[in-house]
Amino acid sequence: MAAIPGNIETDQQPPMTVPLRHFVVALGFLLAGSLVGLAIGVGAVPGLGTLAHVHLLLAGWICITIMGAMTQFVPVWSGAVLHSQRLASAQLTLVVVGLLGFATALMLNALAWLVPFGALMLTGFWVFIYNIARTLATLDGYDVTERHFLMALGFFAVLTVLGFFLATGFTRPVFAGVAVTRPNVVAIHATVAIFGAVLTTVYGALYQLGTMFTQTELRGVDLYLRPVEEVGHPVGVVLLAAGRLADTELVARVGAVLVLVAALAFCTVLGRKLYEMQVDWTPMHTRYAVVVPGLSSWALVTAPAWVRAPTAPANLFGAAGSVHLFVLGSIGFVVFGTLYHIIPFIIWVHEYSGLLGLEDVPMIDDLYNDRLAALDGALLVAGTAVLVLADWFELPAAVRGLGGVLVVAGILVFGANMLLVIREHSPHSVSQVVLGRRFTGRDGAATETESA
Structure with missing residues (x-):
């Protein structure tokens, strides 16, 4: 375990x-x-x-x-x-x-509804930003993970405001009479979202998870590579976004290089921790192992395109044809791997940790089904590989469809495994978890989940 x-x-x-x-x-x-x-x-x-x-x-x-x-x-x-x-x-x-x-509203072309629903999303994300920022504000100092999270909150604040302006711009002349164009704002919104908010959070979380659950620590070359990422990545995101906003290739190119170098530095650190791991492999580790070649391959493939034309719309998320490699093969597998630990961990701590030494209890990795984990891993890797190859070599739509079907099948198996963990080991049903009500725990004591 x-x-x-x-x-x-x-x-x-x-x-x-x-x-x-x-x-x-x-x-x-x-x-x-x-x-x-x-x-x-x-x-x-x-x-x-x-x-x-x-x-x-x-x-x-x-x-x-x-x-x-x-x-x-x-x-x-x-x-x-x-x-x-x-x-x-x-x-x-x-x-x-x-x-x-x-x-x-987007699928029905009811664009006037984008403004009120966009305002709800904006409010929800800002409530999240405020709540986590107030929580972190009580600390005397910040470690590498907390610093990344604070930077990510800032990126979340910027991207949500930009997103609301873009939603409003579908029905109102928001960008009339200003120096920037809508396509430029779309570019900075996407840049701050995927590379700022999401990738910064991923890096911060994996500094904790990548060492904590491999029972290793940063040492040697890791200590030199960490500041390369910690400084280079956020500065690179800001410069890449600013260059795309102003359509200034030199600024965007410097930012792009920093983002790519930071990605390669982080992949080296994570790969070293997986290599030095002192515990048995779990589905979390195997999915993190996919991230290392996935993210590093994305960086290497993207480098020529971003150096040549970092502001080109076709290169928004990297080199043309690299979207699935980045979003699914890199970020997606971080999420899948993390959830294979975090969902069982939360339930195990609440339901079983207090019984250690008093009776036989399952361990964290006993809560999910190993066979389902192996199956969803195989389906997701195969589906991602098919989609990436279809992107790179412009394969027929049927091949792309096959990749999509494999990914959806993997998602269904993964979701079933996680929902079974909740159903079999949590005192609350899945519907109760989603709705949030007052429950009775295993010991008969009342517990409450606050709902909005």
Whole structure:
């Protein structure tokens, strides 16, 4: 089994169902976004379906997962009490309602509704930013993970405001009479979102998880590579975004190089920790092992395109044809791997940790089904590989469709495994976790999940 760290403050964590609710809802958005993507491939999605697909996956799956993870692990890692459990529930409700309405409006071309639903999303994300920032503000100092999280919160603040302006711009002349154009604002919004908010959070979390659950520490060359990433990445994101906003290739090129060098530096650190690992491999570790070649390959493939034309729309997320490699093969596998630990961990701490030494209890890695984990891993790797090859070599649509089907199948198996963990080991049903009500725990004591 994976090691259970002794230096985390589990007494500070929020009620079990607060982060679990985020993760279950995020899985729903992952499935919805994937199905919309398949439907786009056969021309079955009307309106601005591609934009809806992107927001369901990035805002719905990845960002809501980040919201739940920070809500759980900032108190646990930092030993700080979460500022407000009610705000943690309210943030999810606001983002979910806003995103569902936003994606629906895009697919129905009901663009006037983008403004109110966008405002709900904006409010939800800002509630999250405020809640985590207030929690971190109680600390006397910040470690590398906390510094990354603070930077990510800043990126979240910027991207959500830009997103609201873009949503408003569909029906109102927001960009009339100003020096920047809508395409430039789209570019900076996407840059700050994926490389600023998301990738900064990923780096920060993996500095903790990559050492904690391999039972290793940063040493040797790691200590020189960490500042390369910690300084180079955020500075690179700001310069890349600024260059794209002003359409200044020199500034964007410097930022692009910094982002790519930081990615390669981080991959080296993570790869070394996996190589030095002192515990048995788990699904979390195997999925992190996919991230190292995935992210480093993306950086190497993207380097020529970004050096040549960092502001070109075709190179928004990297070299042309590298979107699936980056979003699914890199960031996606971080999320899959982390959830294979965090969902069982939350339930195990609440339900079983207090019984150690008193009776036989399962360990964290006993809570999920190993066979399902192996199956979803194989499906996701195979599907990602097919999609990446289809992107690179412009293979027929049928091949791309096959990759999409394999990924959706992997998502279904992964989701089933995680939901079975909740069903079999949590005192709350999946529906109770999502809705958030007063429950009775295993010991008969009343416990409460605050809902918005």
